[in-house]
Amino acid sequence: MDRIDSAKAAAIGLGAVALAGCERFITTALPENFEPGSAPEESRFLARAGFGARPGEAEALKVQGQQAWIDSQLKGDAEEPNTLQSRLFKLDVLRLDTSDLFDLPEGEVMRQLQTAAILRAVYSPNQLRERMVDFWVNHFNIYAPKEDGTFFLARDQETVVRKHALGSFPEMVKASAHSPAMLRYLDNAGNKKGQPNENYARELMELHTLGVDGGYTQKDVQEVARCLTGWTVENRFMRPRGKFRFDSNLHDTGEKHVLGHVIPANGGEQDGERVLEIVAMHPSTARHLARKLCRYFGLTETASRIENLTRTYLDNQGQIAPVVRLVVEDAEFTAPESRVVKRPFDLIVSAIRQFGGDTDGRKPLIQHLDAMRQPLLNWPMPDGFPVDTEAWETTLLARWNFALALSEDRIGGTSIPKRELEKKGKDQVATLAAKLALNRTEEQGFSFTKNIALCVASPDFQWR
Amino acid sequence: MTNDWTYCDGNGKLTGRISRRNFLAGTSATLLAAALGSSALAQVLVSEQPKTQNTLVVIFLRGGADGLNWVVPYFESGYYAARPSLSIPAPNSAGGDKARAFDLDGKFGLHPSFGALRDRIGEGEVAFVHACGSGDRTRSHFEAMSLMERGLFREESGNWQGWLGAYLKAVPRSDAAVRAVAIGSLMPDSLTGSSALALSSLQDLHIDSQDTDQISALRKSYADARGDRMGDAGSRLFQALDRLKDLNAKTYRPGGNAKYPVSDLGEGLRQVAMLIKARVGLEVACLDRGSWDTHVSQGSTTGWFADNVQDVADSLEAFRRDLGSGMENVTVVVQTEFGRRVQENVVLGTDHGRGSVMMVMGGGVRGGMVHGAWPGLGKEDLDEVGDLRVVNDYRNVLGEILTKRFGLRHANQVFHDLDYRTLEVLA
Numbered sequence: 026m027d028r029i030d031s032a033k034a035a036a037i038g039l040g041a042v043a044l045a046g047c048e049r050f051i052t053t054a055l056p057e058n059f060e061p062g063s064a065p066e067e068s069r070f071l072a073r074a075g076f077g078a079r080p081g082e083a084e085a086l087k088v089q090g091q092q093a094w095i096d097s098q099l100k101g102d103a104e105e106p107n108t109l110q111s112r113l114f115k116l117d118v119l120r121l122d123t124s125d126l127f128d129l130p131e132g133e134v135m136r137q138l139q140t141a142a143i144l145r146a147v148y149s150p151n152q153l154r155e156r157m158v159d160f161w162v163n164h165f166n167i168y169a170p171k172e173d174g175t176f177f178l179a180r181d182q183e184t185v186v187r188k189h190a191l192g193s194f195p196e197m198v199k200a201s202a203h204s205p206a207m208l209r210y211l212d213n214a215g216n217k218k219g220q221p222n223e224n225y226a227r228e229l230m231e232l233h234t235l236g237v238d239g240g241y242t243q244k245d246v247q248e249v250a251r252c253l254t255g256w257t258v259e260n261r262f263m264r265p266r267g268k269f270r271f272d273s274n275l276h277d278t279g280e281k282h283v284l285g286h287v288i289p290a291n292g293g294e295q296d297g298e299r300v301l302e303i304v305a306m307h308p309s310t311a312r313h314l315a316r317k318l319c320r321y322f323g324l325t326e327t328a329s330r331i332e333n334l335t336r337t338y339l340d341n342q343g344q345i346a347p348v349v350r351l352v353v354e355d356a357e358f359t360a361p362e363s364r365v366v367k368r369p370f371d372l373i374v375s376a377i378r379q380f381g382g383d384t385d386g387r388k389p390l391i392q393h394l395d396a397m398r399q400p401l402l403n404w405p406m407p408d409g410f411p412v413d414t415e416a417w418e419t420t421l422l423a424r425w426n427f428a429l430a431l432s433e434d435r436i437g438g439t440s441i442p443k444r445e446l447e448k449k450g451k452d453q454v455a456t457l458a459a460k461l462a463l464n465r466t467e468e469q470g471f472s473f474t475k476n477i478a479l480c481v482a483s484p485d486f487q488w489r
Numbered sequence: 490m491t492n493d494w495t496y497c498d499g500n501g502k503l504t505g506r507i508s509r510r511n512f513l514a515g516t517s518a519t520l521l522a523a524a525l526g527s528s529a530l531a532q533v534l535v536s537e538q539p540k541t542q543n544t545l546v547v548i549f550l551r552g553g554a555d556g557l558n559w560v561v562p563y564f565e566s567g568y569y570a571a572r573p574s575l576s577i578p579a580p581n582s583a584g585g586d587k588a589r590a591f592d593l594d595g596k597f598g599l600h601p602s603f604g605a606l607r608d609r610i611g612e613g614e615v616a617f618v619h620a621c622g623s624g625d626r627t628r629s630h631f632e633a634m635s636l637m638e639r640g641l642f643r644e645e646s647g648n649w650q651g652w653l654g655a656y657l658k659a660v661p662r663s664d665a666a667v668r669a670v671a672i673g674s675l676m677p678d679s680l681t682g683s684s685a686l687a688l689s690s691l692q693d694l695h696i697d698s699q700d701t702d703q704i705s706a707l708r709k710s711y712a713d714a715r716g717d718r719m720g721d722a723g724s725r726l727f728q729a730l731d732r733l734k735d736l737n738a739k740t741y742r743p744g745g746n747a748k749y750p751v752s753d754l755g756e757g758l759r760q761v762a763m764l765i766k767a768r769v770g771l772e773v774a775c776l777d778r779g780s781w782d783t784h785v786s787q788g789s790t791t792g793w794f795a796d797n798v799q800d801v802a803d804s805l806e807a808f809r810r811d812l813g814s815g816m817e818n819v820t821v822v823v824q825t826e827f828g829r830r831v832q833e834n835v836v837l838g839t840d841h842g843r844g845s846v847m848m849v850m851g852g853g854v855r856g857g858m859v860h861g862a863w864p865g866l867g868k869e870d871l872d873e874v875g876d877l878r879v880v881n882d883y884r885n886v887l888g889e890i891l892t893k894r895f896g897l898r899h900a901n902q903v904f905h906d907l908d909y910r911t912l913e914v915l916a
Contacts, residue, residue: 168649366719398684405649405681415663418722419684422730425707426697475703482707484714484723 067091070359072489073322074098075152077375080446095353099346101154101191109148112385116141118179123205123267126176135175136388138182139401143386146374157190157349159370160321162402163409165201165233167210169402177206177267178402194314194343195305198233202301203269205258211407214257216250217275226250228407234304236313245284249304251277252288252296311338318352321412323363330355364488366414369397371489372424376431376481377439380446385438393436396423421487428481432474447473542665543818543852543894544765546774546808547653548754548801549677550825552781553630555839556846557831557877558789559603559798560617560859564596567866571832571875575789575839577601588790593617597859601790602799605806606850613856614809614816616914618886620844620864622827622879628841630782633826638678640904642882652884652903653773654682656891659902663718665770666729667694672757672776680775691738691760694730725770732767745810754778755804762811765819772895781825784838805850816851820894820915823848824883831866832875844877847886853894853915860912861885885912 067083070091075098078086086094097103105113113119117129118137126134142162146155165185169175181204189197201207202225208214213225226249230241255276259268271294281288281296286303288296304310315334319326334348341347357363367375373393377384384390394400397420404410411417430436434443471479480486562568563579577600578584580592590598591607597619599610609615624643625633636644640652650658657669657680669685671677676687688694698704708727714720741763749755757776764771780797787794801823809816828845844864850856861881864870872878884907888900893915900909 171649405651414718415661416684418663418718419665419668419686421719421723421726422686422694422696429697471703471706475700475706478698478703479706479710483710484717484719487719 066359069361069489070353071152072375073156073358073363073365074353075156076146076371077378077489079378080381091354095153095350098151098153099191099350101151103150105149105151109144112144112148113141119183121179122265123177123180124265126179127266131173131175134179135169135402136391138169138175138178139391139394140386142370142401143374143384143390146370147377147382147384147386153349153353154190157345158186160318161186161190161197163404164317165197165207166404166407166409167206167402168405168407171405172209172214174206174210175402177204177209180204180267181206189345191346191349192344194310194338194345195302197345198229198305199298199301201233202229202253202256202297205267205269208256208258208269213253216254216256217272218254218277221247221250221254221277223247223250226253230304232407234313235307235309236316239307239309239313241284244282248281248283248288249300251279251281252283252300255294256297306339306343308335308339311335311343314338314348318348321365322352322358323365324352324355324357325363365412366417367487367489368410368412368417369394369399369420369424370401372397372481372487373427375489376428376486377441379480380441380477382431382439382441384436384440387438389437390439393423393427393430397427398423424487425482428478431481432478441477443473443477541818542768542770542772543820544761544771544774545890545895546758546761546776546819546821546851547679548776548778548821548823549634549679550781550797550801550823551630551634551777551779552783552825553633553827553829553841554781554797554825554845555783555787555794555829556619556621556825556844557828558787558794559600560593560619560846561590561598561600562596562619562863562866563590563598565866567831567868567870571866573833574837575787575833577790594858600795600798602795603802605799605802606809609806609809609850610857614854615848615850616854616856617859618847618849618861618881618883618912618914619859620877620879621847621861621881621883621886622844623883624879625827626843628827628843630826630841635678637824637826637883638681640679640884640887642884642906645906649681651677651679651681651683652887653679653685653775655903656895656897657683657685657773659898660896662770662772663722664725665772666722666725667764667769667771669773670761670764670771670775672760672774673753675777677775677777680773685773685775688760690756691733691763694733696730729767729769732769733763736763736767738763743807743811744813747807747810749807749811750800750803752800752804754800755807758804758808759811762808765812765815783829784834784840785836787833787838809850818852820849820851820854820890822887822890823850828877830875831871831877842876843872844879844881847881847883849886849890849914855914855916860914881912882907885910886914889914 064083064087067086068078071078071083071086116137118126118134119141149155162182167174167178167181169178185197185200185204189200211225211228212222216222216225223246227246229249230239230246231237235241255272257270257272257275259266259270273293276293278291280290283300284303284307288299292299312331312335315331315338316326318334319330324330334351337351338348352358373390399410431439431441434440557568558575558577561577569576578589580590580598582589587601589601591601591604592598593610606615623633623636625636627633638651639649640655653669662668667686669680669683671680671685671687673689676685696704711720711723711727715724743749743759743762749759754776761774764774778801783794786792805821812819824847825845827841827843829839829842833839864878864880866877870878884904888904888907888909889911891897891903892900897903900907
């Protein structure tokens with residue numbers, strides 16, 4: 026990965042030293058007028074457009090207005106707080122080149138990648154961007170254990186998904202196609218003249234761009250595979266591992282026909298580039314993304330909505346922000362019935378955020394994700410973790426046990442500021458617990474800790 | 490909590506379900522017996538789940554089990570020629586039952602340490618497929634297991650979903666509290682892509698709270714949310730936990746005076762039996778039994794391999810007794826990643842080979858015989874380095890089980906490139 030420039034690193038490094046030995050501290054002071062539950066629509070909006078409201082954020086949104094929030098969030102460039110920067114800085118995976126990461130144990134690299142994902146979702150002020158990162162990480166899913174993917178993933182995440190999450194989809198597809206992690210995961214690294222491997226070519230069209238009913242044929246898959254012969258990963262002696270490499274010796278130089286376009290002979294690396302342009306701006310791709318966004322955000326896939334999103338994508342040369350804007354501005358977006366089940370990642374992040382919690386995102390928390398069957402970056406199929414309810418409804422026991430562990434301070438490195446919350450918002454949390462968990466409004470007389478557990482474990486809290 | 494699993498003595502077939510409420514409301518035992526049919530009361534269930542759930546129990550013998558000393562081709566002179574020290578004597582040999590195979594079909598016999606299942610085999614409840622396996626030629630444990638758990642015959646790109654994960658996805662159901670489990674701390678690759686639970690023991694299936702008021706409040710919140718998908722799922726889970734609690738792992742008394750051996754497999758199967766009886770909707774249970782990599786001092790009718798075989802037989806016989814007629818709804822399949830070299834080696838073991846045995850036991854099995862083709866053990870019959878050839882694709886066995894017993898429409902939904910042919914292991 027590209028190193029963070031040294032001046033910035035030094036500055037952050039100083040911060041990290043200052044914070045050493047002070048892992049657990051409250052990052053967001055609770056607001057004085059903490060009234061959870063007083064802005065239900067804004068709460069829902071933030072649980073969907075981001076990972077849930079920290080104490081006071083829903084109320085603040087009510088004052089600020091959703092429009093202003095959306096405008097600034099679509100830029101996605103709010104400065105990350107020191108808490109986040111200093112914690113991320115400690116992660117080797119964000120500082121070292123891929124070839125250097127091979128010196129670390131794979132398990133450690135994996136845990137750091139998972140920690141980074143948790144920290145960013147919990148602490149980043151760019152909540153919409155993080156929400157879209159979650160969408161794209163699964164859209165361009167890579168199974169870390171295959172082909173040493175773990176070591177290649179850090180760079181993949183930075184250069185593909187994080188870089189383009191609210192930017193240009195054609196650029197993101199291009200970055201993904203050049204990503205060593207993807208080239209290895211879907212076997213294009215071994216795709217060569219005379220021995221084509223169609224795996225990546227197929228998933229590029231079926232999952233990443235056109236969609237399974239997007240109008241391509243088996244012949245197109247074969248032709249795209251031919252175009253991408255020679256797109257591989259550096260593995261020559263004494264060269265740094267983990268860089269993209271076009272090997273012209275392995276490239277099929279003949280003429281190809283892809284989706285009605287002629288790709289002339291002897292185009293070399295340009296064959297692949299041309300294919301990526303064709304598929305990224307194909308109307309089927311626009312429609313496929315429109316449908317997928319609707320499913321991810323719980324919007325009904327009506328013909329007019331899909332048409333509108335599709336047209337917006339095409340009119341804006343595949344820019345993602347205008348499409349996402351339509352989605353989050355949709356009247357249906359905050360409707361109670363537009364709900365989607367929280368994946369375990371959503372659950373832990375939203376629980377920590379909702380109660381103003383603090384986390385180092387390390388193993389004790391990660392283990393809860395594993396128990397809830399969402400081991401991040403370990404979904405084997407290229408389609409990413411599912412969004413449908415059926416896939417997650419058998420994970421409730423682990424969700425309940427997470428809620429209990431969180432409320433009782435049994436997750437090392439993760440805590441919620443109960444004393445402060447209790448001082449400022451005890452009645453409100455009790456009311457909220459009663460509403461969420463008990464489906465009635467009277468106070469149950471439970472301890473504060475128990476109410477927090479009941480909130481997080483409640484049926485309602487399993488939905489965003 | 491209501492105890493809605495009442496276990497009664499006897500071996501009667503379960504032909505109906507009667508609610509405990511009716512039972513308590515004064516239905517006499519005689520009437521109840523009449524309602525159940527001629528036999529004595531077997532089990533009295535309160536059912537909130539309308540249909541009987543079939544359960545698939547997959548036991549993976551890790552390390553490459555020697556199929557030739559397990560299901561012995563005693564009619565092949567090549568077998569005895571290749572294994573002067575390790576072979577299992579034919580059923581008609583001198584020396585008593587413990588020193589020779591017991592006969593299956595006049596050609597194959599079973600290792601004497603498999604004797605606990607002798608009656609079940611005789612009654613046709615257990616079937617075998619020999620010369621079975623995948624196309625793996627690396628003879629690497631890791632490669633061969635990985636192929637089988639992903640439902641592949643040979644290595645191909647792309648497919649990292651487990652075959653059981655693919656099945657669970659292809660036949661969706663949403664009325665189970667615990668649809669699939671792996672007993673043991675590790676999730677086998679076969680379940681990859683599913684939301685199966687990995688349980689080191691049933692003790693893991695509990696809510697981490699001693700506070701009954703809090704648990705009641707949680708229960709109520711889910712009961713109040715009935716109709717909501719998560720509300721329903723939570724209510725099902727509470728029912729399942731109640732039933733499991735009633736069965737209590739510590740005081741659990743298996744049916745049929747079954748005695749599980751003190752082994753990981755025995756303990757694992759005991760837990761699977763409890764889950765089945767708790768009616769949590771269990772559809773798939775995976776267990777591992779290791780220690781089959783018998784390169785050195787494998788033993789013959791006694792020793793290392795014999796002890797392994799005995800553990801499998803004893804555990805499964807206990808499981809069978811425990812479940813009684815409930816076994817009708819269970820299919821057990823035993824598989825291994827590859828078999829072992831026909832020729833014994835100089836340190837009285839066997840090296841990695843190819844074809845081995847699959848065993849299928851349970852409801853609807855056409856048992857008491859060896860199904861599928863047999864390639865022979867003559868020199869020209871063997872694989873390149875002297876291994877039993879694989880002439881029966883293991884996926885045909887799994888495909889038959891999934892399609893005939895588990896509602897899969899076509900085997901190719903799980904095994905994409907399989908040219909499916911049923912071996913008629915099941916009726």
